[in-house]
Ligand SMILES: [Zn+2]
């Protein structure tokens with residue numbers, strides 16, 4: 001059984017109820033972390049995800065709310081006794097920022113003390129390109145329309161044949177709807193309710209994307225501070241008639 005667990009559902013400016021948006025996808029044999037917010041280890045422990053199950057981390061882009069937990073994530077995995085390789089996937093720009101952040105903490109010196117191997121894998125900017133496979137999942141990405149180069153992620157569960165898509169940060173954008181075509185669950189950002197902001201989507205626009213992509217369920221994430229969940233739900237429902245969920249931290253979705 002595969003699951004998505006929302007470890008956070010807030011926008012860059014969030015509130016006391018929502019950590020920044022990131023999530024873990026768990027399968028029978030391993031897990032994939034997508035983005036890396038504030039207190040990743042505490043969140044994973046609360047969600048009862050084994051730290052050792054995480055073999056892959058996808059960083060969708062290098063805005064702080066999506067990658068700032070990376071340094072403490074790596075440090076804490078090491079302190080928890082990790083030995084095996086962690087694979088980190090991101091666009092060239094994202095990996096450059098991730099490495100620079102780790103360099104600021106002089107992580108090169110950690111190697112002298114038995115730090116576990118980390119392998120970086122550059123994601124191409126080509127549309128709908130398969131980036132890696134595990135025994136549970138196959139993963140495909142496409143570029144979004146955001147303020148920095150950003151990827152949306154599509155994950156197929158090999159056991160159920162079901163598909164989830166995470167938009168990451170994006171304006172309403174046809175290639176993201178194409179990536180999400182026919183998906184079982186679309187996790188779409190919703191930084192506002194109705195009004196448009198450069199580089200982001202509203203709940204209303206997330207509903208349009210879900211409708212265009214003909215997905216079965218829409219889950220709103222990357223929500224603004226003190227969002228009125230009823231209003232966000234209603235805004236998304238204007239254009240999307242199937243199920244809409246206003247995501248909450250630690251909510252789980254099977255696929
Ligand atoms: Zn963001």
Ligand SMILES: [Zn+2]
Pocket residue numbers: 061063146169
């Ligand atoms: Zn962003």
